[in-house]
Amino acid sequence: MIATHPRFISMTEALGGLNPGHFIRDRSRFRLYRRCHHSGWNLQRCVKCDVVDRARTACLVCSDGKPTEVFGRGGRFCVRHRRWHDGSEDEIVADFDGHLRAEQALSGLLWSRGVTLHTGEFGLATRLILDSWQEQPAAEQHIARRTYGPVVELLVTLTYPDVALTMAALAESHRRQVEGLIGLVVGAGKGSRTRELEDTANRVIRVHRAAMYEALRMPNSNGATITTAPFEKGIAEASYRAKAVFLRHVTRSGRRDELEERVVRGAPASRVVSRRLVPGWADDAPWNTTAGGSTSTATQIGRVARDQIHQADAEHLSESQERAQRGVSRVSGA
Ligand SMILES: [Zn+2]
Numbered sequence: 001m002i003a004t005h006p007r008f009i010s011m012t013e014a015l016g017g018l019n020p021g022h023f024i025r026d027r028s029r030f031r032l033y034r035r036c037h038h039s040g041w042n043l044q045r046c047v048k049c050d051v052v053d054r055a056r057t058a059c060l061v062c063s064d065g066k067p068t069e070v071f072g073r074g075g076r077f078c079v080r081h082r083r084w085h086d087g088s089e090d091e092i093v094a095d096f097d098g099h100l101r102a103e104q105a106l107s108g109l110l111w112s113r114g115v116t117l118h119t120g121e122f123g124l125a126t127r128l129i130l131d132s133w134q135e136q137p138a139a140e141q142h143i144a145r146r147t148y149g150p151v152v153e154l155l156v157t158l159t160y161p162d163v164a165l166t167m168a169a170l171a172e173s174h175r176r177q178v179e180g181l182i183g184l185v186v187g188a189g190k191g192s193r194t195r196e197l198e199d200t201a202n203r204v205i206r207v208h209r210a211a212m213y214e215a216l217r218m219p220n221s222n223g224a225t226i227t228t229a230p231f232e233k234g235i236a237e238a239s240y241r242a243k244a245v246f247l248r249h250v251t252r253s254g255r256r257d258e259l260e261e262r263v264v265r266g267a268p269a270s271r272v273v274s275r276r277l278v279p280g281w282a283d284d285a286p287w288n289t290t291a292g293g294s295t296s297t298a299t300q301i302g303r304v305a306r307d308q309i310h311q312a313d314a315e316h317l318s319e320s321q322e323r324a325q326r327g328v329s330r331v332s333g334a
């Protein structure tokens with residue numbers, strides 16, 4: 001906790017010969033693109049929410065051989081030194097074309113869409129690629145390194161707003177959506193259509209369609225009966241509730257379908273919704289059984305620890321606030 005104290009930070013800056021405010025400025029450069037109520041649900045890097053990514057392992061050559069974690073933009077391949085760095089693994093990559101492209105997409109296009117290794121999409125894309133490789137000879141070694149290129153390529157497609165909409169739109173048929181998703185996965189990973197892939201694709205489409213339904217019909221509050229929540233707010237909240245990691249990239253509703261009506265729980269306060277989609281929110285998603293999360297090494301001068309605490313607090317807070325709110329509406333409804 002002492003590491004977050006302003007005096008400790010300014011002392012560290014002085015010791016390291018850095019300008020005052022170095023860490024604050026550094027952190028602001030790596031704020032994530034997200035949607036929140038502060039900016040009218042536009043995709044922005046909000047100063048007030050101040051959400052940065054979870055830490056990841058830095059390249060050992062970049063960090064002078066000291067195990068270091070960083071929370072900046074980028075993934076698991078060092079473009080400068082052509083090294084793969086992930087947890088305890090740190091080695092030079094010989095055939096690096098795929099890794100280079102993946103890293104550029106992750107720190108460029110995907111970054112501007114608010115997608116990182118820890119925002120949920122990466123875990124699901126990894127699950128899908130691995131499922132499509134089930135019929136290939138099993139290779140337990142370097143699985144994260146082998147999936148990196150195909151997973152990022154799949155992410156670039158699936159987080160494109162119109163593709164995300166096609167996957168979740170209620171006007172499309174469920175079967176066509178499953179077929180479309182399977183096609184994209186097989187195309188990106190050069191795998192094949194396996195039973196496991198069919199199962200996961202079915203589940204993903206089911207979850208995303210249900211979440212879309214919920215987003216479109218979400219009452220503005222628990223007490224509201226007529227007014228629905230703003231579209232982007234409904235999308236953010238419904239994504240969170242169902243761990244529908246690709247739904248949050250949808251920017252328009254598509255055609256609507258007449259479906260059997262069912263009750264949708266009202267949206268919580270805007271500030272609660274805004275705090276939800278922070279890195280790690282989809283870690284316990286049902287498909288995350290083999291996603292290789294990097295284990296912690298040393299943290300870099302306390303910054304990382306502070307981020308984790310900050311976000312854990314925010315999540316905890318939002319949950320308790322929501323519970324309190326539900327309690328209130330139950331009382332008023334009785
Ligand atoms: Zn905000």
Ligand SMILES: [Zn+2]
Nearest residue numbers: 059062078081
């Ligand atoms: Zn490096």
